[in-house]
């Protein structure tokens with residue numbers, strides 16, 4: 001689909017490349033992350049990797065029009081993975097990845113300059129629309 005290739009980083013992957021997969025959440029299951037729809041809003045560029053002993057900080061530059069939907073300690077999906085925003089400075093979003101996440105996802109092989117798919121938390125979009133309509 002044209003919109004998928006235009007909006008996501010999927011146009012840059014090749015046969016044999018790894019991707020992250022998660023089965024759909026059951027409505028009666030416990031929610032361990034946030035409500036992820038799989039609708040990618042744009043792509044972010046990895047600008048810094050800071051590996052510590054017990055976690056690794058990844059800093060991404062996200063599109064300017066998505067910044068307003070991201071809050072510190074809020075949720076963001078990067079490459080389909082539900083993550084917590086550890087730091088936020090303008091369009092720079094830092095996430096701290098635990099070893100499990102690095103092992104189970106493709107983040108372990110991401111390098112500075114690589115792009116990742118971004119899905120912002122949908123709650124902010126609904127709130128924005130409702131407040132806009134009320135004004």
Ligand SMILES: Cc1nc2c(=O)[nH]c(=O)nc-2n(C[C@H](O)[C@H](O)[C@H](O)CO)c1C
Nearest residue numbers: 032033081082083084096097098101104
């Ligand atoms: C909300 C959330 N936040 C983080 C995070 O900030 N850092 C991290 O490393 N992992 C987080 N996780 C768990 C990951 O989504 C999970 O480890 C991967 O999806 C692999 O299953 C979740 C669910």
